[in-house]
Amino acid sequence: MLRTLRYVGAAVAALTFGSMQPAEAQQRGGAATVATIGEPNTLDPMVSAGDLLGMITQHFYETLYTFDKNWELTPLLAEKLPEVSADGKVYTIPLRQGVTFHNSQPMTAKDVVASLKRWTDLASRGKLVAGNIQAIEAIDDNTVRLTLKEPFAALTALLAFNNSAAVVMPADHMENPIKEVIGTGPYRLKERKADQYIQLVRFDGYKPREGEPNGFGGARKQYLDEIRFVPVPDANTRVEGALAGQFDYADLLPVEAYDRLRGQSKTEPLMLESFGWAMFIMNNKQGMMTKLDLRKAVQAALNAEDMLAAAFGKPEFYSVDGAMYPKSYVWRTEVGTEAYNQGDADKAAALAKKAGYDGSPIRILTSRQYEFHYKMAQVAAEYLKAAGFKVDLQVVDWATLVQRRAEPAVWDIFITHSPFLPEPALIAPLPDTYPGWWASETKNKLLTAFNTEMDQKKRIAIWADIQKLIYEEVPFYKVGDFNALTAKSPRLQGFTASPWPYFWNASLKQ
Amino acid sequence: MVITASSGVGTGAALALPPHVQLKVEDLQTYFIQGASTVKSVDGVSFSLSRGQTLAVVGESGSGKSVTSLTIMRLLAHPGRIVGGRVLYRLRGGDVVDLAQLPEKRMRAIRGREIAMIFQEPMTSLNPLFTVGDQIMEMILLHESVSRDEARVRAKRMLELVEIPAPERRLDQYPHEMSGGMRQRVMIALALSCNPSLLIADEPTTALDVTIQAQILDLLRRLQKEIGMSILFITHNLGVVAEIAHEVVVMYAGRVVEQGLVLNVFERPRHPYTRGLLACIPDVRRDRTEGGGRRLLNAIPGNVPSALDLPTGCAFAPRCPLVVDRCRELPPLIPVSEDHLSRCWRYDDL
């Protein structure tokens, strides 16, 4: 249910891995308690793309590949990176030997083939490639071959994501829903009490890769005896639990808590900068927002700075930035951003008049699951009202929102957010099919060119045109960038901040 | 009558009673004071009760008769309190105490043991959650150092005394398993279980049917003969007074209006209220003509006055056929003959 929007989990490049190396030798033992934002509705990482699910399941289910600290592809269950045929259609993946499942059965190519097939059947990301797959087969016990119909550059990245993940399960445990959680990870599931805890214990049969830890890749050390994920849906309770030393790690905290977390003995804040960006998606298919002038009127009316301030509090937690990428990305450009953050009620009113706005309310769909969506919506509503619009703010739960946004007849604007993706082509609202249904001829032309172009410099230039187009056609409104706040106990050592925090390699100071 | 050393807590040394007197109430005043309003429920009541005798206090609602009995037992509910007067009582040992002044702790030793009480409502006066035996034994164990077994034997004997059949079985029964008459017998057994010198019976037969009332009155008379306790009998029923009492105190609006030997008072009432009360009970011999026709009853006009709003002077004056100007002034209790007092200026005209 708490499916988040960090679609393709790829790299939050701006995040720096490994910034906190242990000052002293890490100790073995102890149980780390991790406060999560809620209860996952399944422990099967294939059936949902939720970050929460990915964060938990990566401890016991492993993928063939993963990312190292530089967000480069690195093998995990695979022995090494795949051999790709010259035409880019055949991937030969050698498997690591001696890997055993939690039920002590050795992992073989048969398991991998079955798992990949299950993934292409069930997982939303697997379905992306399903149509393109010719065959998945085991060449021998330790080699798998994947044959594509057409080349697909993103395949390895998809295989490496830890949500909607292509994890390897035993071939004889392929049921849906899964009956037993049997993976290959460094920790195994001991007990799950819904809404209470998910208890993981060290898997003694785990054989880490050789070498040193490197991001999600490299060796995975099993210092902790146990990892406990405790669902604490109320953000403030997570803060308080962290303050009281009840949690060794507390995920996604309200940024207002930053000051409270600072200078505490039992916890310390962790800031993940440029965690993501928020957007207002407009309905380009049906209703009043199909009129460009009205979209422009909304663009003119909104004051992004106030929306960000209301949503994230202090300026150090957000940046008022209209560009689609922050400064550290190669895709960064400020083309078109003069239309960002206007807050010009008069201009908006004039545009609305021009568009023949009839006074019917703009239906804004938002949810309180993400408090900042809701806050932005409220501020936006005030600015829109100031510009003479009527606003019908529909606050529903996230599941309902996801359900309703698929219906073009019932909304005009909905609010969502996304992390910064290394590949702009994967930005959610760009394809025609995404709710919002931005389908303009110019866009299609630019996007095709962007996807087929292999020269990085040219692609950057095309991307600038796309960004300009976004400001011209206003298919959605970018509100701005935001950071994320989490907290960890000073006892927790060797822990690396990440959007999907993992607790192998981490230890507790006793 | 005049007792000089009435300083504070009365002890035998300072207080005295004529040897035959068990209880002497002197100018007792019990008021209910709440905020600005004061209800003088008992206002200067005096009487004395001889040993082994029965004194009836008779009156209508609001006359203060029940408050008088509760005052003697010191069981007044808040906000009632004794504001004046004495309640002299002869203890078993012969000492005389003023119950009005006695500390609560000493009073507790007197309740039940020296003075016992039975009430109007036999249905509710027993605790529904305890067996009859427990409730009688509780009284015995409270005042006497006997074992539970002995107490049980005593309780059984008490039930026999009040003529309850199958007493052994009854001991283990609960009050609700008994009829009203039976419960009143139990109450009497309970009250008499420590051989009190004084039994206060507050309308003990009012809630009972006449045939049962007759049984209870008969029982009380017999028990008094056997045990010799004094009885202070509170009632509104003049018929009952005539049956059981030796002396009678007639109360009206918190004051004694007439008192004396039952024979005297009934034969020649010297207060118009008493006379009115006696006359208004229908009596065919008086109220019917020879031919069977009815005469009107000799009703007392008006209503019983509210305790909050008493007339000054004689409280009965507004209803009195003999009222004169002087009645605005409260008459004292005037001895009209030997052992007969009346609070009426015109006692002689009666």
Added chain:
Amino acid sequence: MTRYVIRRFLGMIAVMFTVVTIVFVIVRVAPGDPAAVMLGPDATAADIATLREKLGLDRPLILQYLYFLGQLLRGDLGQSIFLNMPVLSALAERAEPTFFLTLFSILIASAIALPVGILAAYKRGSLFDQVATTLAMLAASIPSFWLGLIFIQVFAVRFSWFPVSGYGGPDASFIVRLSHLILPATTLGIVSSALITRFTRASMLDVLNDDYVRTARSKGMGEFQVVMKHAFKNALIPVLTVIGLTAALLVSGAVVTETVFSLPGVGNLVVSAVLRRDYPVIQGALLVIAALYVLINFVIDMLYLVVDPRVRY
């Protein structure tokens, strides 16, 4: 006595049956198609139709009702949509914290309410009575979640005396789990002590005016004994009822309190279920809690047999 037991038992069954019917009606009132909700946004019309058939939603209401009754008689409360487990197991898993929370709340509430109520009644109109009555009213006026938030701030965050939330880890000892219950139980206990205090006071006032209390005094019994043995034992009968029913109704308080303290109890489950649109869980929880209430009522009726000889007769 047997007749009493049988009558109460039949009464309980009848109320239980009505409860079941009401729950059925409430869940049927829900707009929208449970099947569609269960399958989520991606479901096809065919999937929904299949599930509707499987759940019997395509049948006439009366048949659905009979089917529902049949299921219940087999002890089947259905399957949770979100949790992928039988509702009964989901409830059973969460019974412990709720049970102990209720138990401790009631103990705390009674420990406050009984002495205060008795004394307030005994000293009717006194300063103590006025203060106690006012405080009881105040306690009943405080939203439990607000009090809970304050308690968390003060006792868990500032002083770190008690854990902030949850019910302890997997290996938490009973003592540790209890420590998680102290704050929520105190919160609930204070709030529910109000009702019990007022009821104890009222019931004691009634009883203190009863004739047998006067009889006890006329025996020469000490006040403490009069009040505790004769008055209180009688007052206890209605108070017992209120305590029992408060215990049952505390589940309601627990809904809020468990959420505030993130206690994984039945109340929390219900709130989550509402947010997750997990109708079978809502339905099951309603049924079980109401049944519990009815059952407690029945147990109280049976307790009367022990406490009150009049009933036995």
Added chain:
Amino acid sequence: MAVTSSPAIAGRPGLVSLVFQRKSLLIGLVVLGAITVFAVLAPLIAPYAPNRLSVVNRLQPPSGRWWFGTDEFGRDIFSRTIYAGQLSLLVGAAATLLAAAIGITLGLVAGFFRKADGIVARIIDAMMAFPDILLAISLVAALGPSLATVIVALGIVYAPRLARIVRASTLIIRELPYIEAARALGVPTWRIMLRHVLRNLVSPILVQATFIFAYAMLAEASLSFLGVGVSPEVPTWGTMIAAGRQYVGSADWMTLFPGIAIVLAVLSLQLVGDGLRDLLDPRLRKDL
């Protein structure tokens, strides 16, 4: 113990002086009146519009400018608190009226017609078996959350309480001689129900309704707090506390003031209810 056994207390002090004799009732009425006045006159009193955002001034502590501080949108909490009073009182009052309408009808019917009693009494019993908040949550979940459904749900939740009291009292009153006298006179049943029964139930209904008002306000707050009640952008005290929950510890005033408002409103209602019970219940009045 009947101490002043005189049945008719001479003279009846006026209602006003009776109210003044009861300090708690007086305090309750004054506080409740003040809250109502603040809520009704909110447009005149409130220094700011309740929804006016001022993001630069977000989360300001109480000060001379913002008496109760500001919330996460920089809205004035004082203004919002008094505006929220409108809706909180409205929900409480409307739910109480609905509960009264349903409860009185059911109770009278059950109490007066033996045949209907079996079913109605059973339904009342069964409804009472559901804890109030739980039933309200379920009803709101079933009906869909909105201001109206919260009112309807709370009305349904509290109706059985009134129904039970009305039924019980009706059963007693039905047997009283004055009802027999009316029947002996040939007064039609419906008139007996209204004139003789209902009129004598006014006091207990009024008292109970006051308490239901209080409970309904608390329940609304709880529902809103849990996020299953009135939608969060509608300012009620419950939604304000729910919004402030995230800022407990950093901006306590967000929960403090609406919390105090609830406590005051509920407390004053209870004082009034208690006072009314004292005032209207002749059994208690006699003892005074």
Added chain:
Amino acid sequence: MTNASEPNDGALLSVRNLEKQFPTSSGTVRALSDVSFDVRRGCILGIVGESGSGKTTAGRCILRLIEPSGGEAIFDGVDLFKLSEKELRAYRRRLQIIFQDPYSSLNPRMRVGDIIGEAIDTHRLARGAAREERIAQLLGRVGLRPEHARRYPHEFSGGQRQRIGIARALAVEPELIIADEPVSALDVSVQAQVLNLMQELQQQLGLTMVFISHDLSVVEYLCDDIVVLYLGRIMEMGPAQEVYANPRHPYTQVLLSAVPVADPRAKRDRIILKGDIPSPLNPPSGCVFRTRCPYAVQACAEIVPPREDVSRDHSVACIRQAELAGQREFENQENLL
């Protein structure tokens, strides 16, 4: 007074074989069994009995305030028990009731004027000024003042309230009034006032009255005829003077002897009964009084004693009545000797 099973011509009301059973949780209570009596026009019939005798139930049944289980009540030629609810309503005007408790018999929320007015309104007897006048007149008739109409019941004393109750009953100009213990809740000094009022009204208005009471001296004084009930059965009935002078049923004798007399010199040859009134749930077989009767014999347990006439209008339900009367005769003669 007659024992004939046919309604008596002189009777305004003839009750025949009245039966009433109450189902209770612990069994059926036989409140009334085979109760038959006549109320003569213009006369007062007294029904006496102790608690549980069924005397109140009998009064309520006649008025159909309680539905009788059997029998008939012929009022002016019509069986009241056979009337439909609607037909009954018209008859309500002709039969009225006065209650024991002056407190609960008046609606505390209604003004006295409305209490009396309701009777007038229900039967559309008067409107507007005529109605007010009539209320004033009724108040005057029972010894109250017209301005009392504006007051509430609690502003009156018990005796005054009972007067209001009487005024309400009189408002519809009934022919028959059932007075259910109308004075037993009143203070002694007020009882006589109300009794005087009732008999004045009875004489002035030519009312027929059923007077239910446990107070034997009041009944003796007031009533023309008397019915003695015990556990729902008639023990003895007849003209009051005769029954009082010459009680033939042992129970009547006991009852009369038990009444305390306000005369300390009165001769008391009291018969003290043993035991209590049995539970009506489980009444004794045969004669219901036999368990307490000093003269009970084996036969008393076997047959329900039939009513036997001992003189005109005087009947007794005791199989030994003749035998006992003979004995008494003998004793009296002995005493005389």
